[in-house]
Each structure stands twice: as structure tokens, then as C-alpha cells.
Amino acid sequence: MQRPRVNRRRVNQIALGVVVALIAVGILRGFTLIANDAVPPPLRSEFLLLALLLACLLFIAGFLTVLAFRPSSQPSSSLIVESEPVQNNSPDMRTTRPMRSLDSSVRRAIQLQVAAEIARDATATLDLDIVLNRAVELVRDRFGFYHAGIFLVDEMGEYAILQAAAGPSREQLLAKRHRLKVGQTGIVGYVTGTGLSRIAQNVGGDEVHYKNPDLPNTRSELTLPLKVGQQVIGALDVQSVQENAFDDEDVTILQILADLLAVAIDHAHLFNRVQEYATELEQRVESRTAELTQKSAQLQAILDSMVDGLIYTVNGVPQYGNAAFRHLTGYTLDEWALLMKRELDSGHWRRIVSQSPHVPEIWTNETRITCKDGSEMDVSLTSARVLGPDNETQGVVTLIRDISKEKALQAQKARFVANASHELRTPITNLKTRLFLLRKQPERFDEHLRIIEHVANRMQNLVEQLLDITRFERGAIRLEKEMTDINGLVNDVIEVQRPEAEKKQITLLTELPPTPILILIDAERMIQVVTNLVTNAINYTPPEGNIVVRLYTDETSDEVVIEVQDNGPGIAPEAQDLIFQPFFRVDTTKTIGTGLGLSISREIVELHGGTISLQSEVNQGTTFHIRLPHKAHQKAHIT
The missing domain is CATH 3.30.450.40 (GAF domain)
Structure with a gap:
């Protein structure tokens, strides 16, 4: 070795x-x-x-x-x-x-x-x-x-x-x-x-x-x-x-x-x-991501299907607005931010912008905002602070609900109560006056009794109209339909109202077809509708004015059309949406009435399956249109 x-x-x-x-x-x-x-x-x-x-x-x-x-x-x-x-x-x-x-x-x-x-x-x-x-x-x-x-x-x-x-x-x-x-x-x-x-x-x-x-x-x-x-x-x-x-x-x-x-x-x-662990974590992340994606999609679907607008702001700067918010207001988020700056005098906006911890976690308010198209809208605002882990405010969620219809209903209710009270108080006052005079002036018994009877009839008519309104709203009115000559019905109403028109020096004209038209309606209720329209036209048409009542069939839609046209003062655009509401009257100083006629007329026409609408321009007059279903087998000529 x-x-x-x-x-x-x-x-x-x-x-x-x-x-x-x-x-x-x-x-x-x-x-x-x-x-x-x-x-x-x-x-x-x-x-x-x-x-x-x-x-x-x-x-x-x-x-x-x-x-x-x-x-x-x-x-x-x-x-x-x-x-x-x-x-x-x-x-x-x-x-x-x-x-x-x-x-x-x-x-x-x-x-x-x-x-x-x-x-x-x-x-x-x-x-x-x-x-x-x-x-x-x-x-x-x-x-x-x-x-x-x-x-x-x-x-x-x-x-x-x-x-x-x-x-x-x-x-x-x-x-x-x-x-x-x-x-x-x-x-x-x-x-x-x-x-x-x-x-x-x-x-x-x-x-x-x-x-x-x-x-x-x-x-x-x-x-x-x-x-x-x-x-x-x-x-x-x-x-x-x-x-x-x-x-x-x-x-x-x-x-x-x-x-x-x-x-x-x-x-x-x-x-x-x-x-x-990485594999498990990856699987958990994928599972959690899928879960969050699903929840996010569900949340987005909920937000998109909401009728009320929802907006999320951080330090006064809007970060998110749902589809309903854009539909209600017409604003983008940036435009809404500018609007909030202009509205900072409102305590509600100041709370949203400040995000102060002293602000309640949830607070509500009602206000009126101007939409992007210039229209005004009554809204209810409900805001809530979004809190972080340390209880600090991270943002504010605000729910915007259009309460214009609710406000209108509240106003209508108040007007209904006020007008009903007024309409009932006036005849009751007249009754008390006549009863007092009846004791003081027995020699004028017949005259006082005639006026008391007239006032009682007026009160009965008012009560009947109020009952009709409630019955129609509850669906308690049942029509007694029968084949009726609508031509003759309209002509009869005109003849009844003609003396009142002549008394006011108003010319009442008709454009009726030469032959009768049979239609399935409740004759008494339809007389009530046509009478209301003609009476309104007489009340709002100035002396020496003209009223035209037309009747014709629309072959395209197979409907019978009744039109009542006057050359009165017309109706302002903002009042046209309210004209069919109970007790609403365009002019309460120059005309008398309860303000229930058009509301009742709409209920009767719609109960017949028809529609009632109007066209009007200020100082140009107003035309009301009634359209009733008319089928071929209902049409007949009477000789």
C-alpha cells in the first residue's frame, strides 16, 4: 500500500x-x-x-x-x-x-x-x-x-x-x-x-x-x-x-x-x-372569492332592484349611487357632489359631510330637491354612519325616497277635510239662519221652508257625492249596464243644461252623428258624467263664449268618443295632474261647487273600462275627452 x-x-x-x-x-x-x-x-x-x-x-x-x-x-x-x-x-x-x-x-x-x-x-x-x-x-x-x-x-x-x-x-x-x-x-x-x-x-x-x-x-x-x-x-x-x-x-x-x-x-x-397550507389557503381563497362574488352579485341585484335611491359618501364625496338614485334625480355622482355643496345650509347635508362621531348613527329628514331636469321632488332622507373597527365613521349611506305622491295625498286629505267641512258648514249655517227667521217671521213661512228644502237637497247631494267617492275607492259601486243610445243620452243632457248656458249668454253647440249609437253602459251614471263636464264648461266659460259637445266613433280603436270643448281660461300645466282629485278646483273664487264632480266622473268612466283625459292651454280653453269601449255588435241604427 x-x-x-x-x-x-x-x-x-x-x-x-x-x-x-x-x-x-x-x-x-x-x-x-x-x-x-x-x-x-x-x-x-x-x-x-x-x-x-x-x-x-x-x-x-x-x-x-x-x-x-x-x-x-x-x-x-x-x-x-x-x-x-x-x-x-x-x-x-x-x-x-x-x-x-x-x-x-x-x-x-x-x-x-x-x-x-x-x-x-x-x-x-x-x-x-x-x-x-x-x-x-x-x-x-x-x-x-x-x-x-x-x-x-x-x-x-x-x-x-x-x-x-x-x-x-x-x-x-x-x-x-x-x-x-x-x-x-x-x-x-x-x-x-x-x-x-x-x-x-x-x-x-x-x-x-x-x-x-x-x-x-x-x-x-x-x-x-x-x-x-x-x-x-x-x-x-x-x-x-x-x-x-x-x-x-x-x-x-x-x-x-x-x-x-x-x-x-x-x-x-x-x-x-x-x-x-398554501393549497388549502388557495382553495379557501377561491371558495371565499366565489362566495363573495355571489354575495356581491346578490347585493348588486338588490341595489339595482330598489325603488329608493341609495348613495354612499366618504367625507362628503359620493362613492357609489344605485340605478334608482340616477333614475330619481338624473344626476351623476360628481353632479350630486356639487349639489350637496350648494345645499350645505341644510343640516342633513352638513351631517353627511362632517361624518362627526357626535352625529347619531341614523338620522332622517324630509326636504325638496331640484332634479337635473329642473323638476322639484319631495324626498325623505335616511342616513346612517358606516362604522369601522375602532367605531370611527368610515362613510355615510343615505336612502333617498320619493315622497311626492305621499305629500300630494297628505295635501289632498287636508284639502278634502277642509272642503268637506266648508261645504257642510255653509248649508248648516243657512239652515240655522232660516230656522231663526222662521220663528221671527212666521208670515214668510213658505219662503223660508222653500229655502230650507233647497239647502237640505244640497246637503243630501254633497253627502251622496262623498259616499260615491268612498264607494268607488272601495269598489262597492255596481253598474247597471244596458244597451243605451249614447247619442240620445248626450242630446238630453244638452237640452237640460241649455237654459243655464243661455242665462250666462253662452252658446251651446253640438256635433252629433245623424244616427243613434247603441252602447252597453249604465245610463244614469253616464248622464252624471256628461252633466258634470257640461256644467264645468258653463261655469268656467265667460259670457258670449262657446261650448261644443261632440260625439263620434273612432274606427281605429273601436271606441266611442265624447268631447266637451270650451273657450274658457284654460288650466295651468301644474294643475292638470290634480284636476281629477277630490275637492280640487282651479278657481275657488269665481265658481261654486264641491270639487268632487271630475273625480267621480273619472271613477265612473274607468269602471266602464274607458278613459277620461283633457287638453288645455292657458287662455285658450279646455277640451275633455271620454273614450268608451264600443264593439261592432253593439252598434245599431234606430229609425
Whole structure:
């Protein structure tokens, strides 16, 4: 055997590189302990990945140092030592004699190089199988051991299971998942149970040693714990065919390898947990995103289907407005912001803009706003503060409800009560007056009695009209329909009203068809309608004015049309929408009446399935149109 020739410079270089790599291992283990003890779970993965990155950088620096003087013409097994290999007659037998025969510094350098290569592999991949198999192969090949294996403790902590092996019986041991009872079976069981390393220099004299039939040539065994912190996660087991094959240096370097492998295993497990957590988190994010998307769509559908406008403001600046808001007001968000600035004299707007914590969480108000088209609208505003985690105001949600119809109904109700009271109070006053005069002037009994009868009839008529209004609203009126000549009906009403028109010097004209028209109606109710229209025309037409009553059939729509046209003062546009409401009167100073006629007329016409409308211009007169259904079989000519 030749004496090995040692390149001292390369030995020192390799030693320096390995020291740097081992420092990285120490840093990695330190960071792992800190993470397990002091870093909260949500940040632990990021903390360990940062530590792993730092360790990788140090490992790379160490390996660059190790490889800086590596000759490309020689294999890695001869980096340090140039000697003839020792022949072995058995392919399953390896001896440590070459390592034993080397200079101690050379042996140390070879061992450190193995540690460096294992460290490099551990940082190059997080695939645990690759790291463990590469480690046992390097240990067996470079140290010249008979067998090398890595055991990991199962999740229940009951068995140490062989995960990687290098040696003659590798396939058999892995195939049957060779396992040893923790704390009970063999040296591996002892080490994984106590967390202490153990050497059997002569396995025949060690009572703890487990004689494995798949490894019959074992004469000595060294097992070291794989630990993360205080937890034993497995063991590194090496076996030799010689007795007394291990010394203190072997224990030291192999313990360093065991510590490195423990960190690599822990980080591989951590990486797997992080991957599983990332996958689970991704699934949860996808599920939550889908849920939020669905809820957002539902919320948007609700907001879009709302009749009331809704707007969300932050520090007075509108951030969102639903479709109803735009439909009600016609404004964009920017235009609404300008409107609010103009309306800051309103206490409600000031509260919205200020977002003061002293403002109630919910407050309401009623006001009138000017829409974009110039029309005015009565609105009810309900605002609520949106509170953040610290109870600070983050924004204000305002609900805008159009209450124009409600206001109109309230005004109509008030007008109804006022007019009804007035209309009833006047005849009652007349009755009391006449009764007083009847006692004072008995000689004028007939005159007073005639007036009392007239007042009573007027009161009865008013009460009947009020009852008609309520009956129509409740649907309690039932029409008594029969085939009626609408031509004759209109003509009869005109003849009855003609004297009143002539009394006011008003010309009452007709444009009626030459032949009768039969139509299915309630004759008494339709007389009431036509009489109301003609009477209104007479009341509002000035002396020497004209009133024209027309009757014709519209062949296109198959309807009978009645028109009453006057050349009176006309009706203002803002009053035309109110003209059919109870007690509404255009001019209360020049005409008398209850204001119920047109309201009743509309109810009667609509009950017949028809419509009533008007056309009017101020100072140009007014035309009322009644359109009633007329079918061909109802039409007839009377001779």
C-alpha cells in the first residue's frame, strides 16, 4: 500500500468551506428553534423561508470555497487522497481500513467534504427522498461502511421506520418497510426513545443490538439521533463489518451530518406543510372569492332592484349611487357632489359631510330637491354612519325616497277635510239662519221652508257625492249596464243644461252623428258624467263664449268618443295632474261647487273600462275627452 500524498492547501480550503456550511446549518437550526418558540403560526412559514434563504446563501459560499481548487481531471473520491484502493473479495463487505490508514487530517477533510456535499444536496432540493438517499449513499461510500440507513419516527411516535438505505440489503429492507419499536427494539429503538447516541463496537456483546437477518455481517453499529429542538424525529444508523470501527471523530462528524439531516428533514416537512397550507389557503381563497362574488352579485341585484335611491359618501364625496338614485334625480355622482355643496345650509347635508362621531348613527329628514331636469321632488332622507373597527365613521349611506305622491295625498286629505267641512258648514249655517227667521217671521213661512228644502237637497247631494267617492275607492259601486243610445243620452243632457248656458249668454253647440249609437253602459251614471263636464264648461266659460259637445266613433280603436270643448281660461300645466282629485278646483273664487264632480266622473268612466283625459292651454280653453269601449255588435241604427 502506498502512503497517501496530501495536498495541505486543498485540505485547508475544504475545511474552511465546510466550516462556512456548518455555520449555515447552525443558523438554520437557531432560526428553526426561534420560529417554533417565539414566532406566531401565521408568520412562521415566512420566517423559516427567510432563514432558509439566508442559510442557502452561506451554503453556496461554503461550497464555492470547497470547489475552488477541485481538479476537473480527478473524480470526487480522490479529491484529497491519492492512493491505491484496497481490494475486497466480497461485494457485500466494506471495510474502513483505507480510512483508518489515512492521516487524521486527510480523514477529517474527507469527512468534512461529505458533510459539505450533504449540506449542498439538502439546500439544493426540498425533495426529502432525494436528500435522504443521497446522504446514505455518500456516508456509506466515503466512510466505507457496510450499511447506512436513516429512520424516521412515525406520527404516533411508536415506530422508527427505515426511509433510506445504502448497502447490500437495501431493496429488501425498504420493500418490507423495516421498522423498530421506539424505546424497545435495537440500538435504533434505544436512540429514538432516549435521544442519545449509542455505539456498539462489538454487537455480539451489546444486549441492545438487534440482529437483523438482512444484515448478517454487521460487527459494529453507530446510531445518532435526528433532533429538531428537543424532539427526536429519527436516527442515522451506520454499520461496519469490523469490530471497533468507530472513533470519536466518526461520532463528531456523523453527529454534524445527523444535525444537518434533521434540519433538512424538518424543512422538507415544513415545506410540505407550507405547500399543503398554501393549497388549502388557495382553495379557501377561491371558495371565499366565489362566495363573495355571489354575495356581491346578490347585493348588486338588490341595489339595482330598489325603488329608493341609495348613495354612499366618504367625507362628503359620493362613492357609489344605485340605478334608482340616477333614475330619481338624473344626476351623476360628481353632479350630486356639487349639489350637496350648494345645499350645505341644510343640516342633513352638513351631517353627511362632517361624518362627526357626535352625529347619531341614523338620522332622517324630509326636504325638496331640484332634479337635473329642473323638476322639484319631495324626498325623505335616511342616513346612517358606516362604522369601522375602532367605531370611527368610515362613510355615510343615505336612502333617498320619493315622497311626492305621499305629500300630494297628505295635501289632498287636508284639502278634502277642509272642503268637506266648508261645504257642510255653509248649508248648516243657512239652515240655522232660516230656522231663526222662521220663528221671527212666521208670515214668510213658505219662503223660508222653500229655502230650507233647497239647502237640505244640497246637503243630501254633497253627502251622496262623498259616499260615491268612498264607494268607488272601495269598489262597492255596481253598474247597471244596458244597451243605451249614447247619442240620445248626450242630446238630453244638452237640452237640460241649455237654459243655464243661455242665462250666462253662452252658446251651446253640438256635433252629433245623424244616427243613434247603441252602447252597453249604465245610463244614469253616464248622464252624471256628461252633466258634470257640461256644467264645468258653463261655469268656467265667460259670457258670449262657446261650448261644443261632440260625439263620434273612432274606427281605429273601436271606441266611442265624447268631447266637451270650451273657450274658457284654460288650466295651468301644474294643475292638470290634480284636476281629477277630490275637492280640487282651479278657481275657488269665481265658481261654486264641491270639487268632487271630475273625480267621480273619472271613477265612473274607468269602471266602464274607458278613459277620461283633457287638453288645455292657458287662455285658450279646455277640451275633455271620454273614450268608451264600443264593439261592432253593439252598434245599431234606430229609425
